[in-house]
Amino acid sequence: MKLVKHIANLGYGSRKDVQWMFREGRITDAAGEVLYADDPLDHDNVRVDGEPLDLPPGLLLMLNKPVGYTCSMKDPGRIVYDLLPPRFRLRSPTLSTVGRLDRETSGLLLFTDDGQLLHRIISPKSKLPKVYLATLADDLRGDDAAIFASGTLMLDNETTPLLPAELEVIDACHARLTLHEGRYHQVRRMFAAVGNHVEALHRERIGGLGLDDLPEGQWRALDAPHQQALFAPA
Ligand code: URA
Numbered sequence: 385m386k387l388v389k390h391i392a393n394l395g396y397g398s399r400k401d402v403q404w405m406f407r408e409g410r411i412t413d414a415a416g417e418v419l420y421a422d423d424p425l426d427h428d429n430v431r432v433d434g435e436p437l438d439l440p441p442g443l444l445l446m447l448n449k450p451v452g453y454t455c456s457m458k459d460p461g462r463i464v465y466d467l468l469p470p471r472f473r474l475r476s477p478t479l480s481t482v483g484r485l486d487r488e489t490s491g492l493l494l495f496t497d498d499g500q501l502l503h504r505i506i507s508p509k510s511k512l513p514k515v516y517l518a519t520l521a522d523d524l525r526g527d528d529a530a531i532f533a534s535g536t537l538m539l540d541n542e543t544t545p546l547l548p549a550e551l552e553v554i555d556a557c558h559a560r561l562t563l564h565e566g567r568y569h570q571v572r573r574m575f576a577a578v579g580n581h582v583e584a585l586h587r588e589r590i591g592g593l594g595l596d597d598l599p600e601g602q603w604r605a606l607d608a609p610h611q612q613a614l615f616a617p618a
Contacts, residue, residue: 388421395474455484491587515589521581523556592616
């Protein structure tokens with residue numbers, strides 16, 4: 385791929401914009417030598433205004449999503465992309481969220497531009513566990529864990545029962561729920577099905593990957609070992 389196309393695909397501008405950046409001498413190598421649009425692509429050796437290029441395609445990012453942000457670009461109000469560098473919205477291939485979290489749910493949200501990886505993470509076949517911490521409006525009943533583990537719980541408007549899910553009771557109104565699938569508003573609907581209401585919801589883990597010390601509202605690119613951790617047992 386030509387350098388100009390690579391840089392445009394990273395969201396620095398249209399191909400025409402990037403051609404101008406070359407003409408203005410803003411694109412150099414690491415030693416400060418001016419580069420040209422047709423020069424061979426050597427990602428790590430390219431600088432724009434003296435800065436290294438953003439990460440190349442094949443990205444996997446995690447975000448510690450705060451409450452109040454939605455995952456869809458179409459939704460009004462604040463969206464999770466507002467928490468990433470503005471250029472990331474313009475990349476090709478597109479950087480997508482891996483599944484979604486509700487506006488009122490916080491915690492671990494992944495993004496990738498790798499379609500195969502995205503599919504592998506969300507595919508029901510991979511059954512990657514997703515761990516949520518729920519704060520409930522009412523005290524747990526006592527039979528909630530058994531109902532969630534049964535594999536027979538049917539939610540409204542669904543045609544198949546939920547897969548068994550594990551509930552760890554922390555105290556009367558806090559519990560950790562591990563799901564092996566991802567249905568619409570699943571955690572909130574599961575607690576509604578046992579007569580409760582989720583007041584706060586936070587995703588702690590996906591597969592073997594947790595947020596570690598990532599502060600709320602911050603993102604981090606995940607390198608190959610972290611990507612492997614995702615698919616390793618927690
Ligand atoms: N379940 C929900 O109800 N909401 C989320 O955001 C994720 C899982």
